[in-house]
Amino acid sequence: MDTLLHFKNIKKSFSGNVVLDGVDFKIQPGQIVALAGENGAGKSTLMNILFGMNVIAETGGYEGEIIFEGKSVKVQSPLDAMELGIGMVHQEFMLLPGFTVARNIKLNRENLIPSLISRITPKSYQMLDNPQIIKEAAGALGRLGMEINPEVTVDKLPVGHMQFVEIAREIDKSNLKLLVLDEPTAVLTESEAERFLKCIRKVADAGIAVIFISHRLDEVIQLADSVVILRDGQMVFDEKTENTDKHQIAELMVGRKLEAESLMNVNRSFEEDIILEIKHLRVNMPGERSRDVSLKVRRGEILGIGGLAGHGKTSISNGIFGMYPARGSVHYKGRPLSFGKIGEALNQGMAFVSEDRKGVGLLLNESIALNMVYTDMKVNRRFLKKYGFFSQFDKKSAREVVEQMIQELDIRCTGPDQIVGRLSGGNQQKVCMARALITKPELLFVSEPTRGIDIGAKQLLLNYLVKINKEQGITIVVTSSELNELRTICDRIAIIGSGVVQGILAPDAPNVDFALLMSGEKGGNT
Amino acid sequence: MSSEKTSKAGVFVKKLLINNAVTLLFFVICIAGIILADQPMSYIIGEISSRLFRNLILILALLVPVWAGMGMNFSIVLGAMAAQIGIIVSTNFSLSGIACLVVSFLVSIPLSLLFGNLTGRLFNQTKGQEMITGMILGFFAKGIYDLVFMFLCGPVIPVRNESLLLTNGIGLTTPINLDNATKSAINKIWMVSLDKAVYGVLFLILLFFAARMMGKMIKKQKISGRESSGLLASVLVLAVFYLLCRSSETFLFALRFTDVPIATGILIVIVCIYITFLSKTKLGSDIHAVGQSMPIAVSMGIPADKIRITAIMISTLLAALGQLIFIQDIGNFTTYTAHENVGTFSIAALLVGGASIKKANIGHAILGALLFHTMFIISPLAGKNLFDNAQLGEYFRVFVCYAVIAVALALHAWKSVLARRVEEGEEE
Structure with a gap:
């Protein structure tokens, strides 16, 4: 069998931080490859490279080669990938809620018939051929073994069906050769997931290769022909599914002893x-x-x-x-x-150091001192000068505590008055931590x-x-x-x-x- | 269980009321106003009909940007300016009659397309803030417009027709009057009394549905519910209208007393057909897709920025046509202020008709034009009858116009909050 896609020794680093290190595997037409790994193992970076997303080019491109149908390709944009015949079903739905299922499936690939006006003006005035659109959409859904009314608008569709509509959209593209599924079963119920897996099998049987990203190991074992495991950017496993089991995959995903x-x-x-x-x-x-x-x-x-x-x-x-x-x-x-x-x-x-440092955690345009004592001012009403109904921030009393915190946490800064927005990520995080601790939780x-x-x-x-x-x-x-x-x-x-x-x-x-x-x-x- | 059901019904009724709050409010105001104003029916029907024909295209011009998710296009003011520039040019060359209007339109086409293109480009830089940008752009454009016609016309830009210039030779005079041959030139092509016009329109609609059914029968296709119910509805309306005319003398008299401009009506119908046709084309489909979600449209390869510019260009062009119809109907325009209220008044009318910044159709435009202009006519009269002070009604209609926009926008925000709450409730 000819190899459809070959990732050849792919390497990628983001500002010195290696996220992909020599990933190398092949996919044959009609084969289902499961791509497994923890968060941050490099799965999405690999897919971003395959689809030519902007982030890759902006951060200095990648090393290695992608060979598609025997030719070395450089995918510059998602549109390039689409033209090569690579389709993706995203984790979040890319469907227009107010459009019918059929129109979503055929979005921007609508069947058109010339109208009176379009003969003399631009092609954009061609009319939609609705019966044909519905017919072809129903055909694509039928090939998946799904009975969804193509004339229903998507917002009236149960969430479990949306995933199928997305797949139908991809397989309706006549040139589709490779389909990437990013955690497709995450939102599905068990019975829906089962149908979904059957549906993917049908797609593969039609000769389309599938890359299947999933955390559900049962599904991986059940569906995939072979399993590729990434860990910290390295490919640690590439085997036929029958030669492995759930426990081995789980062990390899987490890896490091x-x-x-x-x-x-x-x-x-x-x-x-x-x-x-x-x-x-x-x-x-x-x-x-x-x-x-x-x-x-x-x-x-x-x-x-x-x-x-x-x-x-x-x-x-x-x-x-x-x-x-x-x-x-x-x-x-x-x-x-x-x-x-x-x-x-x-x-x-209680106190809380949020994961959203810049959004919730910090006042980026204010000083380190104010950031550290702000919560405490609100909660315990310390560091305030009080004048009857009014109160004012008391810089002096705050200073001592702030300086002590800066020392204790080793915050690299010019002093308590430096603007927090100018600090590095690590030092900002330390300020967040200090802010929580000053409230004495x-x-x-x-x-x-x-x-x-x-x-x-x-x-x-x-x-x-x-x-x-x-x-x-x-x-x-x-x-x-x-x-x-x-x-x-x-x-x-x-x-x-x-x-x-x-x-x-x-x-x-x-x-x-x-x-x-x-x-x-x-x-x-x- | 039963309380759950009632609460669901409650939510439904609440939603229905909120969705149509502005329209219902105006309906009540209009009915009350008509009773208070105590005017002969012929006067009211005549005024409403003439204002409908005068304003409808301007309101229709707003629809396409709403589809594209850009909200109410306040920058149709620029289209109005293009039309005014067209009229100034053709008046300068002393054209008259239909020719004057045709040349004005020909001049305004490239201008409005250019303005629309530039506006669209600006809007693409300020995504999500199209409405406020459009409004400020209107003020800014007025500054340039004033500069050109108040100071540059005469000294810098040669003006052939001296009656256009102020006596000192600098700047254009105001208002600019169309001559008698030009005034209402399109209206005058063919005037028919309203009762005949209504009969004519109803017969045409009936014929349309009948023809479609015949066509399908010949092709041996299934006749869908739409055609048969359409046919039935038009027969019913025709019958009701006939009975109304027979039973009420004053009604019939009022209709006969009112003449409607058929040529203008045909123009409006053409615009309506164009808009309906547009929504069935590839371009219209792309516009709707961009309006629903720009990221998804882009990821499917639809050039969202280009589509948005096209939508604004269409809107601006239609606005130019609309302002031209408006001015020929009135017969003159105040050179420096005629365009000012075009945006606000049209938008208020469309919102009164039940449109929102996310959804608008031809029905909203027609209903809105009817209600809004009814209010416009009767409020000074009602004010005079109620408080013996016409000024009060005058004040009221300006106040109401802005209030409508504010209320409609606030309701829109409220609606999305309510919808989210309902959604969260359902999730339980």
Whole structure:
């Protein structure tokens, strides 16, 4: 069989940071290749290269070669990819809600008939040939084995059907040779997912190659002909599916073995003194919805919350601090917390370092000093000069505390008056942390503390979290996409998948257990 | 369970009321106004009909940008300016009658297309803020327009027709009057009394549906519900209209008393047909796609920026035609201010008809023109009868015009909040 696509030794780095390192595999026509890997393993970067997205060219291109149908190709834009016959079904739906299914399937490839006017004026005045559009759309849906009325508008369609419409749009392109599916089953129910997999099989049987990106390992095993696993930008596995199993894939995805001594908090024991109890929390945070989270946080521990992106782990702390509408119940020190109100959690003695540093965490145009004490001014009314009904920021009293924090956290700056927007990412994160600590919280939520900062600052921040936990007795809940980071500092790690707690593991639990929980396989113990 | 059902029905009624709040409000105001104004029916029907023919194209000009997701096009003011420039040019060459209007239109075509193109380019730089940009652009364009005609005409730009110039030879006089042959030249081509016109239109609609049914029967296709119900509806309306005319003397008299300009009507129909036709073409489909989601349209290879410019060009061109019809109907225009209210008044009328900044069709335009201009006619009269002060009604109609725009925009924002809440409720 001729090879359809060959990724030949692909390398890519973003400003010195290697994200793809020698990825090399082949796809035959009609073959389904599953592409697996943790978040940040390089899957989306590889797809961005295949589709010629702007980010790649803007950050200095890539090394290596893509060979498509025997010819070396340089894809400059998604349109180029489309012309080559490479189609993609995105994770978020790319459908126009007010258009019918048929019009969406044929969007910008409509069947046209000349009209009276179009004979003398531009082609854009040709009329749509609606019967033909409906017929061809129905044909494409039929080939997938789906019975969806092509004349219904998409906004009236059940969410589970939209994915099929997207696929129908791709296979309706007569030149389609390769179809990329990015976590296509994430929004589908089980029975829908099953139909979907059958549907993909049909597509492949028609001679179209499929790249299938999924975290559901069961699906990977069931559907794919071969499996490619990326880890930290390296291709660690490329095998036929029949030669492997779920556990091996899970093990390989997480990979790296952690040195036992790097785990700081194994086997610390705590009394059952519950400082925070979350019951059936449901947070409507776009892109990170949680459905039903129940968790207990013990006083004095460091609890990690992990899981894949999009499964709702970040929504928990955001829901408790009132950033997004939430339902359920939260008890803090035995008393119910009205978490719908912004500021309530702060007033009760909790603090939050948001994952959205620039949006929520910082006043970018203000000084370090003001940023650090701002929350405390609101919550504890410190650092204020009071004049009857009015009060004013008291720079002097703040100065001492701010300077101490700058020293303690090793913030590289010209002084407390420097504008926060000019600091590097790592130093900005330290300012966020300082701001939360100045309020003297008993319970600290930290979300993605090391996102986008350099390794030195990373280690310092993690060590600092452990230090304040041990010295000041602050209970800490850390949310992070980086599992190893959680394992380094946490006493327990809760894995969130599909909006619920899949299980809670000790930091020294085997890799496989973590990987299986993340991919939605129930297991593990508390 | 039952409470859930009632709450669902409640949401439905609430939605219905909110969706049509502005239209319903105006309906009530108009009915109350007509009763209070206490005018003969012939006067009211006559005034409404003449204003309908005068303004409708200007309102129709707003539709295409709404489809493209650009909101209400306040910059149709530029199209109005193009039409005025056209008239100034043809008056300068002392043209008269239909020729004057035709030349004016020919001059305004390239101008309005140019203005529309530039406006579209500007809008592409300010995506999401098209409405406020269009409004400010209108003020800015007025500055240039004033500069050209107030100071440059005469000293710099030669003017042949000296009656156009002010006595000191600098700047154009105001208002500019069309001569008797030009005034209402299009209207005068063919005037028919309103009762005959209504009969004619209804018969034409009936014929249209009948012909379509015949055509399908000959081709042995299935006759869809649309044709048969259309045919039935037009027969019914015809019958009701006939009975109304027979039973009410004053009604019949009012209709006979009112003459309508058929040629202008045909022009309006042509514009309506063009807009309907446009929405069925590839271009119209692209415009709708861009309006629904620019990122998705772009990812499918639709050149969104180009489509948006085209939409504004179409709108500006139609606005020029509309202003030309408006001016020929009135017979003169104030040189420096005639275009000022074109945007606001047309937009207010369209919103009154039930359109929103996301959705607008020909029906909204016609209903809006009827309601808005009814209010325009009767409010000074109602004010005079109520408070013995016509000034009050005058004040009221200007106030209401801006209030409508504000209320419609606020309602639009409120609606999206409500829709989101309903959606969240359903998710439970």
